[in-house]
Amino acid sequence: MRTQFRELEWLVIELQDNLTSLREGLEECVVLLQPTQPASTLVLSTHRSECLKGYITRVGTQIIKGVRLLLNS
DSSP states (O other), X not given: OHHHXXXXXXXXXXXXXXXXXXXXXXXXXXXXXXXXSOOEEEEEOOSSOOSOXXXXXXETTEEXXXXXXXXXX
């Protein structure tokens, strides 16, 4: 019974740490997605290749510019 209590205690502590970290990450995302931030330019690639496919520029949740690069394969 004592072992189960210690395991439950450990689990609750781990969950609290993970939930705190998750909340902080989500709060950072909210700040980045607010339209008051300066524009961000993000590169586009695929998970199979690190080759640049293009880029987009966004302000908040709005894409204000996008360029797709045409590459010879």
